[in-house]
């Protein structure tokens with residue numbers, strides 16, 4: 001699974017950081033950092049994070065291409 005976070009929407013509520021700390025981190029002034037490629041063992045957490053985001057900034061993509069793009 002891959003994710004994209006719409007950083008223009010993200011308001012730094014940190015719900016995603018709380019639910020999936022391995023995938024999302026808040027870095028002060030820089031804002032949210034995240035890993036676009038989601039390992040299988042993090043997929044459920046990321047789904048919960050996407051559902052919990054108050055502004056629906058986390059977009060999920062189920063298709064993973066072999067070359068990782």
Ligand code: SF4
Nearest residue numbers: 010011013014016053
């Ligand atoms: S939960 Fe949504 S708004 Fe909050 S930090 Fe994560 S992506 Fe941004």
